[in-house]
Amino acid sequence: MRNVLKRLLPINKHGAWLAFVVLTIVLLALPFFTDELFGRGWVRILNFALLYIMLALGLNIVVGYAGLLDLGYIAFFAVGAYCYALLSSPQLGLHLPFWIVLPLGALLACLFGVLLGAPTLRLRGDYLAIVTLGFGEIIRIFLNNLNAPINITNGPQGISMIDPIRFGEFSLGNTHELFGLIFPSVHLHYYLFLFFTLLVIFISLRLEDSRIGRAWMAIREDEVAAKAMGINTRNIKLLAFAMGATFGGLAGGLFAGFQGFVSPESFGLTESITVLCMVVLGGMGNINGVLLGGILLVVLPEALRHGSGPAQQLLFGKTLIDPESLRMLLFGLALITVMLWRPAGLWPSNQRRRELVTENDAAQR
Amino acid sequence: MKTPLKFDINLLELSGVAKRFGGLSALSDISLHIQRGEIYGLIGPNGAGKTTLFNILTGLYQADSGHFTFNNTEYNGRCQPHVLAQAGIARTFQNIRLFANMTALENVMVGRHLRTSSGIWGALTRNARTRIEEHEIVQHARTLLNYVGIDRPHQTLAKNLSYGEQRRLEIARALATDPKLLALDEPAAGMNATETENLKELLLSIRASGITVLLIEHDVKFVLGLCDRVAVLDYGKKIAEDVPEKIRCNPAVITAYLGAEPNIPAYAEIQS
Numbered sequence: 237m238r239n240v241l242k243r244l245l246p247i248n249k250h251g252a253w254l255a256f257v258v259l260t261i262v263l264l265a266l267p268f269f270t271d272e273l274f275g276r277g278w279v280r281i282l283n284f285a286l287l288y289i290m291l292a293l294g295l296n297i298v299v300g301y302a303g304l305l306d307l308g309y310i311a312f313f314a315v316g317a318y319c320y321a322l323l324s325s326p327q328l329g330l331h332l333p334f335w336i337v338l339p340l341g342a343l344l345a346c347l348f349g350v351l352l353g354a355p356t357l358r359l360r361g362d363y364l365a366i367v368t369l370g371f372g373e374i375i376r377i378f379l380n381n382l383n384a385p386i387n388i389t390n391g392p393q394g395i396s397m398i399d400p401i402r403f404g405e406f407s408l409g410n411t412h413e414l415f416g417l418i419f420p421s422v423h424l425h426y427y428l429f430l431f432f433t434l435l436v437i438f439i440s441l442r443l444e445d446s447r448i449g450r451a452w453m454a455i456r457e458d459e460v461a462a463k464a465m466g467i468n469t470r471n472i473k474l475l476a477f478a479m480g481a482t483f484g485g486l487a488g489g490l491f492a493g494f495q496g497f498v499s500p501e502s503f504g505l506t507e508s509i510t511v512l513c514m515v516v517l518g519g520m521g522n523i524n525g526v527l528l529g530g531i532l533l534v535v536l537p538e539a540l541r542h543g544s545g546p547a548q549q550l551l552f553g554k555t556l557i558d559p560e561s562l563r564m565l566l567f568g569l570a571l572i573t574v575m576l577w578r579p580a581g582l583w584p585s586n587q588r589r590r591e592l593v594t595e596n597d598a599a600q601r
Numbered sequence: 602m603k604t605p606l607k608f609d610i611n612l613l614e615l616s617g618v619a620k621r622f623g624g625l626s627a628l629s630d631i632s633l634h635i636q637r638g639e640i641y642g643l644i645g646p647n648g649a650g651k652t653t654l655f656n657i658l659t660g661l662y663q664a665d666s667g668h669f670t671f672n673n674t675e676y677n678g679r680c681q682p683h684v685l686a687q688a689g690i691a692r693t694f695q696n697i698r699l700f701a702n703m704t705a706l707e708n709v710m711v712g713r714h715l716r717t718s719s720g721i722w723g724a725l726t727r728n729a730r731t732r733i734e735e736h737e738i739v740q741h742a743r744t745l746l747n748y749v750g751i752d753r754p755h756q757t758l759a760k761n762l763s764y765g766e767q768r769r770l771e772i773a774r775a776l777a778t779d780p781k782l783l784a785l786d787e788p789a790a791g792m793n794a795t796e797t798e799n800l801k802e803l804l805l806s807i808r809a810s811g812i813t814v815l816l817i818e819h820d821v822k823f824v825l826g827l828c829d830r831v832a833v834l835d836y837g838k839k840i841a842e843d844v845p846e847k848i849r850c851n852p853a854v855i856t857a858y859l860g861a862e863p864n865i866p867a868y869a870e871i872q873s
Contacts, residue, residue: 439725446724446731447717447738450703454711457700464659464694466686466715466778475721585702 263430267423279422281538283494286429287487289530292514293436293523294483299512300521301449302476303456305365307508308352308372312481314503315348316341316488318379321395321498322388334401338489345485346478348375353477357470360459372508380500394499401428401493408493425494432490436483440523443479452476453521517574519581528583537567611670612637612782612813613658618667618678620653620837627653628837631667635782640804640814642828642845644821646857649834651817652695655786658815659692660685672781687715689781693771693788695817701760705751705770708759709742712777745773749803765796772803776812783807784815789823801827821858825849833857 270278295309319341323332352371356364383391400409400421408424443449451472454462463469492498510533518529540563548555548562557565574582613635620628628650635641643651656662657678658669664678671688691712700708717738723731746755749769753762762770768788775783788804789797797820804827808814818824824831825845832842835857841848848854 442725442727443721447714447719447735448721448724450707450711451714453703453707454700454714457702458698460661461694461698461700462711463682464661464686464692464698465712465774466683467711468681468683479721 264427267426271420271423276420276422278538279420279426281534283422283425283429285531285534286426286433287491287494288511288514288534289433289527290429290436290483290487290490291511292518292526292530293433293440294480294487295511296480296515296521296523296526297440297443297452297483298476298480299515300526301444301452301456302473303452304473304476305361305368306477306480307365307369307505307512308375309368309480309484309511310503310505310508311352311372311375312345312348312484313488313491313507314375314379314500315345315481316485317492317498317502318389318395318488319344319485320489320492321398324493325395325398327390327395328388331399334399334403334493338486338493341489342482342485345488346482348485349477349479349481350474352481353474357473369505369508372503372505376500376503379503389500392500394497394501396497398492398496398498400496401425401490409496425490429490429494432486436486437523437527444523448472448475456521513571517571517581519583519585522581522583522585525581525583525585529581532582536570537563540566610637611635613669613671613815615669616667618654618657618669619665620650620657620662621665626837628657628664631834631837631839633832633839633842635813635815636830637813638808638811639829640808640816640827642824642831643815643817643834644819644824644831645834648836649857650837651834652786653837654834655692655784655817658685658784659690683715686778689779690784691775691778691780691782692784693768693775693786695786695790697767697771699759699767699770699774701758703759704756705746705753705759705762705766706739706742706755708770709745709773709777710738712745712774713738713741716777716779742773742777745776746770749773749776750799765792768792768800769803772807776807780812782813782815784817786817787819788816789818789820797823 267279267282270282291309291313294312295306298304298306298309320337322328323330323337323340324334325331352368356367359367379389380392382389383393389395400407402408406412408428409421411418411420412424413419451462451467454465454467455469455472459469491502514529514533515526516529517533518527519525541559544557544562544566545555545559548557548559578584611634615634616632618628618631619626631650631654643654645651653662657664660680660682666678668675668677670676671685671690674688676685676688700711703711717734719731719734723734743755749772751762751766751769751773753766759767759770772783772785772788775785785804789800792800801823804814804816816824816828825848828845830843831845831848833840833848833851833854835853840853840857841851843851
């Protein structure tokens with residue numbers, strides 16, 4: 237874990253321990269602080285930020301590492317979410333436990349990843365983007381219309397009353413008292429999501445710095461040269477699709493368990509674009525950047541929603557523009573500004589950091 | 602007659618390889634053989650089909666007909682590139698195709714991909730086997746970078762290397778795949794006299810290490826001074842294949858490069 241942190245933060249050996257301790261305390265205490273300072277609603281936003289980070293990290297494998305532009309990524313999120321919703325709700329009368337349904341959702345998403353990947357192997361750039369876009373829409377429209385002749389997905393109404401995430405008798409849907417502290421449901425979900433986010437970060441880091449990761453990046457840089465160097469581009473690309481989709485499916489399952497309700501509306505093109513924005517805005521191929529992008533793109537719109545009303549009151553004495561519409565305007569403006577000023581993203585892949593890490597490794601060996 | 606044993610066996614033998622692009626016959630009925638341990642030159646005017654032949658040999662193009670035997674295995678000219686790379690054909694490109702945003706070291710490390718095997722599980726657990734393999738990859742890559750003479754820090758991004766260094770990095774990356782045949786597409790293009798001289802030494806040293814070299818080059822002097830045997834392509838046909846001394850005075854080759862004696866009646870009329 238310490239080594240992972242060292243990869244993430246440009247600090248020396250002793251600093252890494254300190255940073256590790258501080259970061260652990262901050263991450264563990266975060267929901268309580270947020271609850272106290274901003275209210276329960278913001279803990280919920282934190283949870284969504286974690287879900288989006290998982291999604292963004294998954295998409296980062298496909299877009300950031302392997303360079304395959306995927307505009308339908310949210311479909312895998314939908315597959316994971318609906319898998320959980322169908323197998324653990326009154327909809328089909330199935331109530332399978334969380335620890336079966338979640339991996340199953342991730343696995344199913346992985347399968348869909350290969351299913352999307354296989355026919356698009358020969359496509360690149362714009363053409364691949366269009367096909368993936370279509371794939372994303374197909375999944376959403378299927379979910380929307382699979383309520384007749386046999387009602388499977390309950391159509392546009394979506395599936396409600398999904399079982400909460402439950403470990404044996406311990407349900408994350410209820411408030412619990414542990415170690416003398418009161419843990420509301422939303423806090424418990426935060427810790428679960430945090431665990432999975434850290435897991436996804438860990439997997440991403442390990443993959444980035446491996447034979448497979450190098451092959452992905454080689455394909456991104458020059459597919460023809462990668463082929464000539466003996467990389468089986470078909471398998472390696474499918475692997476990227478499958479890994480990315482697995483993370484998406486995982487996040488989807490967690491989302492369904494947390495929300496207790498899924499409907500096709502949550503899986504539109506806008507969501508795909510938002511996740512893609514996180515990856516591109518933060519810095520493609522750099523995990524720090526993707527984390528930053530994920531946090532910003534969830535927190536910023538909410539902050540603007542809550543902040544733009546009072547800010548207008550303060551400046552003009554009255555609310556001139558409806559905060560709800562103003563926030564998307566400002567959000568769009570922020571995106572354009574960032575892309576103009578930092579076309580490589582807010583935190584682009586840092587060569588210097590990689591330089592230090594590899595030199596150190598070589599010295600240690 | 603007694604010839605050295607290492608020249609006895611052909612490493613590569615092409616027979617009847619042909620490739621068309623629509624109405625254009627890029628290669629027609631090419632047959633040639635390359636012996637183990639030689640430096641074999643492929644020359645010809647622009648558009649003669651040299652690079653097309655390379656692309657077929659490395660699986661980037663599919664041949665329309667014909668087949669070739671490499672290292673005692675027959676291939677039908679419609680193989681996947683990674684199969685041929687696995688068999689031991691490595692190449693460089695005419696217009697340098699490095700992984701621009703990866704470091705020089707990483708570029709060569711990618712070349713080790715097909716001689717190593719750790720997968721997802723190894724990457725995630727980073728078990729002893731994977732660590733040893735990664736270590737071996739890094740060491741091998743560093744050795745090769747030094748071998749081709751890249752003195753710059755190995756962490757320099759490929760795109761920030763000088764032109765000559767990029768050319769040599771491509772050779773190092775190709776060598777990392779442990780090739781039996783190293784196919785170089787115009788390695789001396791754009792190099793100055795010193796760089797060309799260094800390249801010549803590098804190629805001789807590569808050959809001395811037991812790797813057969815196939816070379817496309819426009820610099821005829823360079824090719825004729827370095828190669829053991831040379832084939833000349835013109836309009837997709839092999840017009841000559843011989844030792845450099847004989848290629849130099851082959852009338853067909855001179856015609857291809859300099860044009861034929863004008864014997865068109867109209868031309869003669871103008872002259873008179």
